[in-house]
Amino acid sequence: MSDDNLLSLSKATKLYAGIPAIDSVDFDLRRGEIHALVGENGAGKSTLTKVMAGVVTLTSGTMTIDGVEVSPKSPLEARHLGVAMVFQENSLVPTMTVAQNLFLGQERFYNRLRGIYIAAQQFLQSLNFDVAPTATVGALGAAKKQMVEIARAVLHKAKVIIFDEPTATLTPEEKKYFFDLVRDLKKRGVSIVFISHALEEALLLADRITVLRDGRKVVTDDASKFDRARVVQAMVGRDLSHTLYGVRKTTVRKAGARVLTAENLKMVPMVKNNSLSVFAGQITGVFGLVGAGRTETFKIVAGILKRDFFYGGKIFLRDKPVRFRVPAPAVRAGVAYVTEDRKVEGFFETASIARNIYLALMSKFPGGRALLSRREANKIGRDWIKKLNIRAIGDDTRVVELSGGNQQKVVIAKSLAQAPDLIIFDEPTRGVDVGAIVEIHELINRLADDGKAVVVISSYLPEIMALSDRILVSRQGKVVEEFSALEASEEQIMYAAIH
């Protein structure tokens, strides 16, 4: 072990019910380095970082910090050892203020709120974070919440900060700011471990990259020695880069009948006079920066959100005016919405795959069904597990036990079981590994080939370019530009999205 190493894991193994989540992994983190952990869903990245952060303990193997063998039993213990973790689903208390969150767990016997605010203000300013200490955390955007999490880690004098998918919810501008923050932390001597599915970020930001596959370490090397293709190959054991985003479209599907028309849809302040059409047999990609009103527009279409009551615009489904106030009638009318936030809106995580899909199917029946059949549910579950290649231990596996990519397939299966004509995919591959991305893309293409009207909302331009037949660009609550996939370039799309 080099003296330069701050944290090391040797032969680290963690078993869940006898199945290894990580298996004999050797990992070392140098002082003041940014170390990226990449791998498919289920590769063991989260387990490895959870071991470092004291969330889980090793079944076998050792962990050392500054050359001393340690075995933190809790996050608090890990924090005392100088290791803090910023989780993907942030661990802040939304009803408390920024300052209260910062000092949570460090309260004295007598606390003056004013004193806490002043201390928080000074501390945040020292980090150059533009966050008001008196702001309620629930009211903050994703980037600011991330800042509070980071600030809390630094306040706890963490020597190691672990980020789990830190940029998944950030806008491009916020990402840039986040990268600057991470580099600043590095300058302060803090070591960073970060998990990311966005390989470009890993290549851009990290000093070293470790690739995990099926719970084992495949390779650790300097980031400069990697390129995208090498990382992907190491992750999945085969070369997928060409099948994913590498190939530019040379043909586009012809538009079929107009399935959806939105005219001057309004839900101020997010959706402002938005008008668009969606056609059968085509993939309509909707690109825009976060806050462009894309999700809200299609949530109105699917009856999840309500348009403005006064002069809220019109929606036509197959040229018939509709207004869905709740999702069930939209489902019955053939509209399916695959959510961007699967963990909150996508499924009942403690229910089985079959039960989740069956419940979704029940919404097709007005007023539900008096008799439910477990046999029918299991059959439907098995069918969809097979159709979408959902990798689960058994039919009755709970959704919470699946990897992110397979959870996403369950969410998609729920929607497809409803036999929709219009399927809206909102960020369909967010937090999904490369292998599952390919499968989901193939599925989306198949749906369009089968004549369904498909909408793909994505903030990831290569995904929009790879999937879409026509591309709508949304900005400030309305569609501002349309491109054919044949004519569009990333620069044009981004220009339309920003200016």
Place this chain on the structure above:
Amino acid sequence: MIGAIRDFADRFIGRGDAAIAVPSFDGALKPNQKLEDAEVLLECVAPEDLATDGRAIYLADGPKLLRLDGGAARQLSVFEEPISALASLPGGGLAVALAGREVRIFPEPSAAKPRASLTSGLCAVNALAPTPDGMLIATDGSMTRGVGEWAWDLMERGSSGRVLMLDPATGSSKALANGLSYAFGCCATGGGALVSESWRHRVVEVRRDGSTKIALAHLPVYPSRLSPATPDGYWLTAFTARSLLVEFVLREPAFRKRMMAEVEPRYWIVPRLRSGDSFKEPMQGAHIKTMGVVKPWAPPRSYGLVIRLAADGAPLYSLHSRVDGANHGVVSAIEVNGDLIMIAKGPGRILKLPIAPLEKELGA
């Protein structure tokens, strides 16, 4: 009673017919500048309609009937009133509508005397189309306003348009459909005719038994004349695009009444065939510039558009002249020997575009 309450509620809430909403130009109607790229064959004073017998092109320019030979025009005759519609007949004849009130049938285009003349009850005949069995289909835009007063009809929310079946042999006429909101353009189909209903922004199929079926609805434009395309389908012209301001004005009867009474017609807030003549013209919310570029989504005061329709009426692609273009107010388009010949009434131009490259590029 319930209907009246619902209408009142709709007006208050802004839903149903009272919603101020305009569909977008997307999909097959995605804006381009193809009409601006068209060759200008001829500039004239008041072009109105085109007709072809497959060889020659006939043009109505005010009261003059012209024959186009390449870029040159030869005058065939001059009428006492402006021509409002033209149609070539299967036997080599020509049907000419004059000021919308009379339809004359000529045995040949250069003939001095008509073979027949139909006048009974016509008010605003703006399009003619022959049928294979020797009949003539005509759209009579309005029963209350003449062809030159279409803006009045729109502001009065007129719905007295008709589709007529004229018999040149007997001079009789029969209404196939009534109560249309400005019928403007027709083309014979197997069982009847495809008809543009401008104020309702749709194309309807009118059968010979009088039944109607919507072929294309929710257009972001005011559709006008139709003509057959090769090998099948149709060319549909739209004389301008819808704008939110005009939609708003159409839902404000008191405002319209005062505007019609007190404002000079050329400054009314109505769709136009051309714009930019005077600073007194209302803005109509258009000409929105961002970063020095006139955005294509800005609602224009005038617009140029031709839509290629499939045989079932579905749009395949479209040709545009956008807000920063000049070839606006397209009222007629016909296909002749692989070229599309069009009238841009706004600037008074006859345009020509070869169809093959369009089909290749726009993917029909």
